[in-house]
Amino acid sequence: HLRITFDPHQRWTLISVALTPERREMVVQALMAEHGMSQRRACTASGIARSTLRYRPTARNDSGVITFIQTHMALNPRHGFGLLYDSARHQGKPWGKTVLWRVYCELRLNLPRRGKKRLPARIKQPLQAAGQPNQGWSCDFMSDALWSGRRFRTFNVIDEFNREGLRIEVDTSLPAARVIRALNELVEVRGAPLSIRLDNGPEFIAHALAQWAQSKGIALQHIQPGKPTQNAYVERFNKTYRTEVLDCYVFDSLQEVRDMTADWLHRYNHQRPHEALGRIPPVEYRVKLFPNLYF
Numbered sequence: 099h100l101r102i103t104f105d106p107h108q109r110w111t112l113i114s115v116a117l118t119p120e121r122r123e124m125v126v127q128a129l130m131a132e133h134g135m136s137q138r139r140a141c142t143a144s145g146i147a148r149s150t151l152r153y154r155p156t157a158r159n160d161s162g163v164i165t166f167i168q169t170h171m172a173l174n175p176r177h178g179f180g181l182l183y184d185s186a187r188h189q190g191k192p193w194g195k196t197v198l199w200r201v202y203c204e205l206r207l208n209l210p211r212r213g214k215k216r217l218p219a220r221i222k223q224p225l226q227a228a229g230q231p232n233q234g235w236s237c238d239f240m241s242d243a244l245w246s247g248r249r250f251r252t253f254n255v256i257d258e259f260n261r262e263g264l265r266i267e268v269d270t271s272l273p274a275a276r277v278i279r280a281l282n283e284l285v286e287v288r289g290a291p292l293s294i295r296l297d298n299g300p301e302f303i304a305h306a307l308a309q310w311a312q313s314k315g316i317a318l319q320h321i322q323p324g325k326p327t328q329n330a331y332v333e334r335f336n337k338t339y340r341t342e343v344l345d346c347y348v349f350d351s352l353q354e355v356r357d358m359t360a361d362w363l364h365r366y367n368h369q370r371p372h373e374a375l376g377r378i379p380p381v382e383y384r385v386k387l388f389p390n391l392y393f
Contacts (some may be wrong), residue, residue: 186370236332274304
């Protein structure tokens with residue numbers, strides 16, 4: 099990789115090499131010590147600027163950045179760099195993206211990036227987003243297990259307008275009566291929505307739920323069987339909940355699941371920036387557009 103040529107006009111050796119600045123500095127020192135060259139000629143021969151040779155890096159103080167990153171990742175261990183940067187901007191931190199990325203890599207917090215699954219081209223029909231709060235809710239079930247192997251389920255409800263998580267009910271069994279009770283408590287706090295989007299599970303097609311919705315003036319919108327993309331808002335919420343809570347911790351009891359879920363749901367609604375909402379939390383997005391609406 100080293101090529102040395104002689105320039106008869108300038109009477110010194112020209113070095114053409116793919117070397118780092120540190121190696122070039124070593125070449126300059128060798129030319130000055132062994133061949134008696136001046137610093138100017140040695141720098142010209144090695145292809146390095148004299149300012150680069152004289153540069154001495156100043157010590158960085160990254161203690162504040164390290165503290166912020168470690169605190170954020172302790173609360174949100176499954177957040178990647180994108181959410182970390184959005185949270186720093188939302189909280190008004192003074193560091194730029196380059197500084198955060200450098201320290202993030204030095205702490206070895208890089209999460210592996212999963213490749214996209216290539217699907218055949220198809221006609222996409224986007225969901226109609228709600229234009230205001232309480233226009234439409236989405237519901238779905240999830241399941242997981244405790245450390246002992248005991249299975250439990252969660253009943254998740256979100257507002258389609260700002261993807262705000264309204265409730266996550268956790269128990270070993272969630273029949274239609276329990277679903278109605280959870281929805282009824284939400285209606286008492288936030289008011290009745292115009293519609294609720296749900297799948298065709300046995301709890302959702304129960305006659306008791308249909309009677310309750312009719313008494314409240316709520317339209318039940320059942321998706322087509324085998325088409326979970328028609329309920330994409332809550333499915334995306336489920337993925338975040340599973341990644342950041344269910345798959346991230348080992349639970350010994352249902353109460354532990356409920357406590358961790360309640361803490362995460364508050365942070366999700368009030369602190370976690372949402373990409374679809376302009377990188378601000380769901381509650382802040384709702385208050386921004388409807389400042390006089392209180393729940």
